[in-house]
Amino acid sequence: MTGPVPRSTPDGGPPGDRPWWLYAAIALGLFFLWRIGSDALYSQILSTLVRGAGITLFVTVVSFSLATLLGLGLAVASRSGSLILRQAARFYVEIVRGIPILVLLLYCAFVVAPAAVAAWNEIAALVGFEPALTRDFPLIWRAIMALVIGYSAFIAEVFRAGLAAVPVGQVEAAKALGLGPWLRFRHIVLPQALRTILPPLGNDFVAMIKDSSLVSVVGVLDITQLGKVTAAGNFRYFETYNVVAYIYLVMTIGLSLLIRRLERRLAKRRADT
Numbered sequence: 449m450t451g452p453v454p455r456s457t458p459d460g461g462p463p464g465d466r467p468w469w470l471y472a473a474i475a476l477g478l479f480f481l482w483r484i485g486s487d488a489l490y491s492q493i494l495s496t497l498v499r500g501a502g503i504t505l506f507v508t509v510v511s512f513s514l515a516t517l518l519g520l521g522l523a524v525a526s527r528s529g530s531l532i533l534r535q536a537a538r539f540y541v542e543i544v545r546g547i548p549i550l551v552l553l554l555y556c557a558f559v560v561a562p563a564a565v566a567a568w569n570e571i572a573a574l575v576g577f578e579p580a581l582t583r584d585f586p587l588i589w590r591a592i593m594a595l596v597i598g599y600s601a602f603i604a605e606v607f608r609a610g611l612a613a614v615p616v617g618q619v620e621a622a623k624a625l626g627l628g629p630w631l632r633f634r635h636i637v638l639p640q641a642l643r644t645i646l647p648p649l650g651n652d653f654v655a656m657i658k659d660s661s662l663v664s665v666v667g668v669l670d671i672t673q674l675g676k677v678t679a680a681g682n683f684r685y686f687e688t689y690n691v692v693a694y695i696y697l698v699m700t701i702g703l704s705l706l707i708r709r710l711e712r713r714l715a716k717r718r719a720d721t
Contacts, residue, residue, distance in 0.1 A: 473701060480694055489684065493691045496678050500671040501695060507588065507660045507670065511595035512653050518596060519603030524633075526608055537604070544601035549594070550662050556594035557666045561585045591663035599656055606652065610645035611637060643714055650707035654700050661696070671695055 484490040525537040544552070562582045569579040614637050622632040664673035675692040679685045 470705075473697075477694070477698065480690070484691070484694075489682075489687055490691065493678060493682075493684075493688050494695075497671055497674050497688075497691055497695060500669055500674040501699075503588070503668065504657070504660050504670040504699075507592055507595070507663055507668070508653070508657050511592045511599065511660070512656050514592070514596045515599040515603055515656075516649070518600035520607050522600060522604035523607030523611060526604070527611060541601045541604050544597060545605075547598070549598045549659055550665065552598045553591060553594040553662055553666065556597065557587065557590040560593070561590045587666050588663070588668050591666055591668050595656065595660065595663075599652065599659075603649065603652060606645055606648045607641070610641035613644045614640045643717075646714065647707060647711045650703070650710065654703050654707070657699055657703070658696065 484494050522537045522541060525533040526541070528534060547555075562585075565580050565582045565585055571577075572579050618636055618640070619632060622636045627635070660670060661672040663670055664676060667673065671692055675688050679688040682688070
């Protein structure tokens with residue numbers, strides 16, 4: 449057991465540093481909140497854009513959850529004993545990581561989705577089901593599909609590094625105790641890997657909140673898309689995009705602080721053990 453872990457500032461600096469940036473951000477946020485409450489135009493814009501916050505959070509949470517599951521599967525496949533699985537996982541990760549999220553979003557929305565509907569119609573014709581139309585594939589799910597595919601490749605690398613960080617000796621000890629592959633992974637490997645994985649996984653979640661703004665290019669009514677529609681209607685671009693930026697900053701900075709707090713707790717727990 450080691451000594452106590454020194455407390456660091458919310459920005460990860462030395463214990464003696466004060467997070468002046470955070471104080472400045474809070475002061476600016478409070479000032480802007482007061483401005484919204486005292487200005488009828490800002491209040492109207494905020495009430496309009498808040499409706500898009502629910503869509504943004506829905507897209508982010510669903511996409512991140514599915515991308516995490518797919519990324520974990522890819523990481524396990526990349527470390528399996530099968531050469532085919534390892535190479536297939538690496539092929540997926542390297543190809544997808546080389547495609548910009550925006551391009552992937554457009555490809556899934558206007559290429560993959562129509563192709564999937566066409567394939568379904570061929571199957572439906574054989575079994576007697578009703579054919580589907582391309583517009584029956586909601587834009588929001590096309591966007592979610594693109595984010596899942598794009599982020600799963602990056603999350604797979606996070607999981608792969610975390611799994612590789614687990615000492616081999618502990619896995620060998622679990623084998624000696626007679627634990628099978630699934631039990632070893634569930635009770636020995638994954639719990640220890642999560643200590644390494646959780647902080648970067650949280651950073652990816654924050655990044656996905658920002659990248660979810662890209663779904664506006666296909667017409668999903670998230671915060672960014674509602675901001676574009678609102679600004680096009682009232683021609684008050686400065687005020688509208690101030691509110692858009694404010695909403696995103698509240699979500700991302702708040703989550704970033706929670707993630708750093710989690711990192712400090714994990715570091716303290718690791719030191720205590």
